Amino acid sequence: MTPADKGKFCTVCQKNVIDFTMASDREIANAIRNNKNLCGRFSSSQLERDLVVPKEKSTVWTAVAAGVLSFVTLGSYKATAQEKQKVVQTENKPVKETNSTASKQNTTIKITVKDSTGLLQEAIVRNVTKKIQTSENKNGVYEIDVSLNDEINIAYKGHVMQSLIITNKNDLLVVLEDIGPIIAVGMVEVKTKPKE
Structure with missing residues (x-):
């Protein structure tokens, strides 16, 4: 085709x-x-x-009903004054630095993408957090810059996309699952139900 x-x-x-x-x-x-x-x-x-196929609703009657309802509810609402806000003094303390700088350090990891038949070339490997995408090297391995807690999406046509969160800086082997058969048919028969 x-x-x-x-x-x-x-x-x-x-x-x-x-x-x-x-x-x-x-x-x-x-x-x-x-x-x-x-x-x-x-x-x-x-x-x-x-x-x-649900019937489309008339927008004119919906607008009229909303207008009538708003006038009825606004007319019956009793206005009240707001209370004065209380001010609370808090103590400023310096925040201790944690491993946040370590988690923001970039490193390059290698991702091998396979399915039940073998290596998948031309898969899409994307770091969603950093908004970068990569393609495979000559060996069919994908290299991409990551930090801890980055989200990585791996997709290939006809397979279920996988989303991963980077928890360590080790190389990954990702096995994608086949979506399954997609059925293509020819003619379409139109049947109408008799009105009751």
């Missing part, structure tokens, strides 16, 4: 395949309503169930 505007183009059925894996029921229903003959890619949780 070749890339297209809203998904990929299938050369076998000569149609655009739209990726609905992250779409809401409302978005799926609108797409079906606008194009009865379409192909789509769905996650397994979106199959074999009815689409639930």
Whole structure:
């Protein structure tokens, strides 16, 4: 399949395949309503169930109800004076320095990213705390600057992203879990329920 505007183009059925894996029921229903003959890619949780599209509420009646309610509540509120704030004198003491300077020291660690099949190249390794990202070296190992308590995110397409908090300055081996199969289907059948 070749890339297209809203998904990929299938050369076998000569149609655009739209990726609905992250779409809401409302978005799926609108797409079906606008194009009865379409192909789509769905996650397994979106199959074999009815689409639930809640009715949109009228904003005019909501605004009118809020206005009436605010006048009723403001009219029945009794105003009272504020009490004078008490001033309390406290003693200033110098704060002892802790290991905060040690935790802020940068060091470079090596992170090896794998899954059940082996090393993963082109993964995204990002230090969220420092807002930096790195790519792997020629051996497939990622090197990144960290301090203690930094948050590191490791992501790779088709795998569950892992978030880690750096608790020591040792090198890491991260094994990512495969998301699992994503099901792609062709035709979409539209069924309407009879009104009761």
